[in-house]
Structures are given as C-alpha cells and as structure tokens.
Amino acid sequence: MMEIGLNHYLVLSTILFCIGLIGVMRRKNLLLLFFATEILLNAVNVGFAAISHYYGDLTGQMFAFFVIAIAASELAVGLGLLILWHKRHGTIDLDTMTSMRG
Amino acid sequence: MFEAVAFYLFAFLTITMFYITVTTSQALYALSALAAGMIFISAFFFILGADFLGAVQIIVYTGAVMALYAFGMMFFDTTREVKENHGNKYIVVALGTLAAVLVVVIFAAPMVSTNMQAFYPMTEGAGNTEMVGMVLFTKYLVPFEVAAFMLLVAMIAGIVLAGKKMDLSLTIMNAEEIQASEDEKNKKVLS
Numbered sequence: 517m518m519e520i521g522l523n524h525y526l527v528l529s530t531i532l533f534c535i536g537l538i539g540v541m542r543r544k545n546l547l548l549l550f551f552a553t554e555i556l557l558n559a560v561n562v563g564f565a566a567i568s569h570y571y572g573d574l575t576g577q578m579f580a581f582f583v584i585a586i587a588a589s590e591l592a593v594g595l596g597l598l599i600l601w602h603k604r605h606g607t608i609d610l611d612t613m614t615s616m617r618g
Numbered sequence: 619m620f621e622a623v624a625f626y627l628f629a630f631l632t633i634t635m636f637y638i639t640v641t642t643s644q645a646l647y648a649l650s651a652l653a654a655g656m657i658f659i660s661a662f663f664f665i666l667g668a669d670f671l672g673a674v675q676i677i678v679y680t681g682a683v684m685a686l687y688a689f690g691m692m693f694f695d696t697t698r699e700v701k702e703n704h705g706n707k708y709i710v711v712a713l714g715t716l717a718a719v720l721v722v723v724i725f726a727a728p729m730v731s732t733n734m735q736a737f738y739p740m741t742e743g744a745g746n747t748e749m750v751g752m753v754l755f756t757k758y759l760v761p762f763e764v765a766a767f768m769l770l771v772a773m774i775a776g777i778v779l780a781g782k783k784m785d786l787s788l789t790i791m792n793a794e795e796i797q798a799s800e801d802e803k804n805k806k807v808l809s
Binding site: 518519520524525526528530531532533534535536537538539541542543545547548550551552554555558561562563565566568569572573574577578580581582584585586587588589590591592593595596597598599600602608 | 619621622625629632633636637639640645648649652655656659662663666667668670671674675678679682683686687689690691693694707710711713714715717718719721722725726739749750753754758761765768769771772773775776778779780
C-alpha cells in the first residue's frame with residue numbers, strides 16, 4: 517500500500533481516462549467537449565511517464581512530448597473552426613450541427 | 619513514505635479537479651478546474667523523475683493551452699449557465715468504464731506477457747533534461763521535425779480561420795462574393 521508501483525499509476529491513468537471519456541459522451545457544448553479531450557490526453561501522458569520511469573526507458577517521455585505537441589496543434593485548429601462556426605450560427609451546441617445528416 | 623503521501627494527495631486532487639471539469643455547468647468553473655488539474659498532473663511527472671516533461675506540461679498546458687481557451691471563451695457567451703440536454707446517464711457511465719478497461723487490457727496484455735527491454739536506456743550520470751536532449755536529437759530527430767512542421771501548419775490554420783476581417787474570410791465566402799470583393803478592390807486601385 518505504501519510502496520507506489522507501476523500499477524498505481526496505471527490505475528490512476530485509467531480513472532482519469534474514464535472521467536475524460538464520460539465527459540466526451542455527456543457534453544453537448546463543444547468548448548466543454550474540448551476540455552474533456554484535454555483530460556484524455558493528460559491521462560495518457562501520466563501512463564507514458566510512469567512506464568518510462570519504471571522500465572528505465574526514455575521512449576515513454578518522448579511519446580508524451582509528441583502528445584503535448586499534437587494537443588497544442590489540435591487546439592489551435594479546433595478553436596479556429598469553433599470561432600468560425602460561432603460567427604456563422606451563433607451557437608456551439610453539438611445538436612445544432614446536423615447539416616451533414618443524411 | 620513521502621512518495622506515497624504525495625501520490626495519494628495529488629491523485630485525489632487531480633481526480634476531483636477533472637471531475638468538476640466534466641460535471642459543472644459553468645464554463646468558467648470548468649476552465650479553472652482544468653487548469654488546476656493540469657498543474658497537479660505535472661506533480662506526477664516530478665515524482666516520476668521526468669523533470670523536463672513536468673516543466674513542459676506547466677508551460678504548454680497551463681501557459682499556452684489555457685490562455686488560448688480563455689481567449690476562445692471571450693468569443694462565446696460563457697457567463698450564463700451552459701444548457702445541455704442529457705440522455706441516459708447510466709449508459710454513458712457504463713460505456714465510459716467499459717471503454718477505459720478495454721484500453722488498459724489492450725495495452726497491458728503484451729506488457730505482462732513478455733519481458734520488456736529498455737529501448738533507449740537511461741544514461742548514467744546525466745540529468746533528465748540532458749537525457750531527453752540526447753535521445754530527442756538523435757533517435758527522434760525526424761518525428762521532432764515533423765512535429766515542428768505540424769505546429770507551423772496548425773499556426774497558419776489558426777490565423778486563417780480566426781484572424782481579423784472575419785467577414786472577408788475566403789473560407790466562408792462563395793465564389794461570387796470573392797469575385798465581387800476583388801472587383802471592388804480593382805476599382806479602387808484604378809480610380
């Protein structure tokens with residue numbers, strides 16, 4: 517219990533990933549849905565760093581860096597599109613985005 | 619002993635903050651809780667000896683990402699409560715748990731079954747930042763450059779999409795409007 521091992525971190529990563537997934541599924545506001553995706557990426561980063569530490573390997577930390585870079589670029593493009601949508605339609609609710617419905 | 623105390627403390631804080639982010643109906647609360655959760659996540663990186671990753675987490679996430687979200691929130695009306703209509707709550711919770719367990723099984727199965735060997739082992743007598751630099755600029759140079767190019771593309775996309783003169787943005791105009799605006803410009807130049 518007092519000795520923190522790899523499993524502790526993996527369980528924590530799972531819990532955080534769970535919270536993020538629940539957020540992605542229950543959010544309807546697109547900005548708050550973006551927050552949930554950030555939680556997902558952070559949960560994965562914790563797992564990567566823990567495995568990197570306990571196996572004495574730097575690959576996990578490298579992947580965490582690239583995940584952070586991808587999160588930053590995803591945010592830039594996503595927020596740009598979101599602002600564009602808000603200017604055109606005045607709302608960022610997911611339920612209104614049904615223009616591609618068959 | 620101290621490691622265990624720190625781990626449980628920060629685990630509790632992180633889970634609480636992210637839970638608030640997911641469940642609150644105020645966008646400002648969600649933003650603040652997310653920023654706090656990011657800071658607490660960096661504590662795990664420091665506990666794990668990944669100092670450089672922890673510093674990057676604080677700088678990029680709480681510095682850049684949160685500031686960008688704050689700028690984005692200025693465009694949207696976030697002072698009032700966010701109205702969302704929800705479906706069945708239990709289905710969502712069950713699906714989330716199931717998916718997360720599935721992901722862990724997928725990643726843990728090959729790790730448990732075989733003996734993992736360090737691909738790029740840690741160098742003796744070098745700090746974390748030095749080791750990261752050595753591996754990043756020798757073994758991961760090409761992904762590093764690709765990531766840099768991807769960030770450049772994302773920056774250009776952000777400027778084009780959300781830049782000034784949104785009413786003249788070529789991405790939302792149809793062909794006739796673009797032609798009309800160009801004619802107007804030519805008229806001004808000629809006269």
